[in-house]
Amino acid sequence: MKLFSAETYKNRRNNLKKAIGKGQILFLGNNEAPMNYTDNTFRFRQDSSFLYYFGINLPGLSALIDIDHDQEIIFGHEFSIDDIIWIGPHESLASLASKVGVEQTISPSEIDKYIFKNAVHFLPQYRFDNQIFLSELLDQKVSELKPSLSLIQAVIAQRSIKTAEEILQMTEAVNITRQMHITAMKSTSAGKMEYEVVGKILETMHGHNAELSYPVIFSVNGQTLHNHYHGNKMHAGQLAINDSGCETEMGYAGDITRTIPVSGKFTQKQKDIYETVLEMEVSSIESLKPELMYRDVHLSANKILLTNLKSLGLVNGNVDDMLTEGVGGLFMPHGLGHMIGLDVHDLEALGENYVGYRDGLERCTQLGLKSLRMAKELEAGHVITVEPGCYFIPELISKYKSEGKFKDFVNYSKLEEYLDFGGVRIEDNVLITESGYEILGEVIPKGVEEVEEIMK
Ligand SMILES: [Mn+2]
Incomplete structure (x- = not known):
């Protein structure tokens, strides 16, 4: 042991x-x-x-x-x-x-x-x-x-607050998780079943004496956030979300998400959304440092999302107004991230609000913000996930459309073109340091060209 x-x-x-x-x-x-x-x-x-x-x-x-x-x-x-x-x-x-x-x-x-x-x-x-x-x-x-x-x-x-020996464990978890993701990229192609790729992910993981830190999410229906169904045949033109991670023998977790094109090449329409999410992820990570409130990072990521969706014609109006109204929740109904450690959602067994909130910082009820598990100020030694996403959830879009919700902001007729898009999420695990941040583990490809190169 x-x-x-x-x-x-x-x-x-x-x-x-x-x-x-x-x-x-x-x-x-x-x-x-x-x-x-x-x-x-x-x-x-x-x-x-x-x-x-x-x-x-x-x-x-x-x-x-x-x-x-x-x-x-x-x-x-x-x-x-x-x-x-x-x-x-x-x-x-x-x-x-x-x-x-x-x-x-x-x-x-x-x-x-x-x-x-x-x-x-x-x-x-x-x-x-x-x-x-x-x-x-x-x-x-x-x-x-x-x-x-x-x-x-x-x-x-x-x-x-993670110590150096814990960070080594978590780095090991991310490095094995990285192998799982590279395997998934290499083994995904049109005509295959999702579970065939899941099988490869698990094989890679077990080959490193690791176990799952949570059930694998691998799906062409990435708009369903926690999709554990793996029975779909994958088609060219679809995106697959792979949110999977392992824990080391000592129990320290990794939690990584990549989104890949089933055909091995992103279409322009997919690139537009993918690069938006990538910009949200990279710019969120680059802003990280002690004392920064993580809720503000979530909101900044939402601002990038809304700005880019506006230039794509999916929303219109003043971006700050949309931010206040919570329009971003329609496209990203989850929080930017959570603490990670011995638990993949670290310490949540003790009560989510004790982990991510504090006196004077209440959880907001807006869609999106209400699922933000980590909102409070960052400290050196925290390890958090940064996992922005953008999803087109047909049932949510049609509900909001019929209720007239956000009707001044959302271009519902243009959204019709995205009902079969699925979703994009990109996630890394990041240590907060005295001077800023450090992404744990070796680099896991996430740029459009890098992902396409691996899938060749
Ligand atoms: Mn996560």
């Missing part, structure tokens, strides 16, 4: 203890999740906060930091001979625990002897089995469990 040094985990826990001050902190690791019956399970994925503070990538664990008694305990079973018969010999839990700087391992059945029900901080639980476990442990109804706000905030503050 790949682990950072014991010092890394100890330092992380010590910083957390300082932030929380007193009481106890309980972290629940994940359990195996049954797929169709108990013994047939989904791929095991450890909880990211558990990984961050305790590193051990095994099911059935929980861990206690008792600040008042200066004690750290990992609760879990040692492997029995029955386990070993089925899964083979394993390093003992006690030995793994000592590698992450924890000297005490205790059977889970003892946990209630160590927990002070009124002094224990815990995070929001997204898995039902852990909700039930906590409910029974603390004698509270599931609906009445109260996660600790101070713990949520402390964990977010800590995990948001």
Whole structure:
């Protein structure tokens, strides 16, 4: 099992203890999740906060930091001979625990002897089995469990700032993801099925001992933002969106999107939209630096979108007025990006608004802005995705047209020509540095000529 040094985990826990001050902190690791019956399970994925503070990538664990008694305990079973018969010999839990700087391992059945029900901080639980476990442990109804706000905030503050060893992991994730994207570019052609390309993407990924950080989005219907259907035959003249990324053995994620022409060559009409999105992406990235509010970057990207759509005759009017009205949401109904780290949408299990918003910065309800997961000021050490897009969603266009929405701005008759266009999205993962930014990983082709060259 790949682990950072014991010092890394100890330092992380010590910083957390300082932030929380007193009481106890309980972290629940994940359990195996049954797929169709108990013994047939989904791929095991450890909880990211558990990984961050305790590193051990095994099911059935929980861990206690008792600040008042200066004690750290990992609760879990040692492997029995029955386990070993089925899964083979394993390093003992006690030995793994000592590698992450924890000297005490205790059977889970003892946990209630160590927990002070009124002094224990815990995070929001997204898995039902852990909700039930906590409910029974603390004698509270599931609906009445109260996660600790101070713990949520402390964990977010800590995990948001990536250290050099984490950046190495994330760079590795992006570099494998890059190979997945180059494979997709090389294996896409007219007449093939989408799933054939998805198969190649997965083959490349598994060949690097990586796993998906989220389900692959590969589709000629890119206007559907999270399209996991891969059953279409691809035709010349279509665009395919490939939004796929992997996580390393240690759980750090990459999240990259490229949009490619099925035929290997962009048409002029596709280029117009593609280069608009590319301009949004590049200019957003180039503006990144600490203290910049990410919501402003989202809005600047929208401004480029509206300016270019205006020159294509798809919208008319004053661009700033359109920005205020939220016209951009019709074409880009999602946010510019999100934090990324051990989770592909990093830390969202703790509450999206705690991650991307702050006191005095409320989430806007306009289409587009309402899906902006990261709005607050950037800090050195943040890693975020920059992923502008432009989509033509027939159902949304026809709804807005029939409601007369944005009728002073949107040229609905010209939009008729784009109803079968699909969509374009381009995404990179970017580290905020003291002096600006750094795109993680080796360059992944995104210029029109570069993409066409690879697809030749
Ligand atoms: Mn993303």
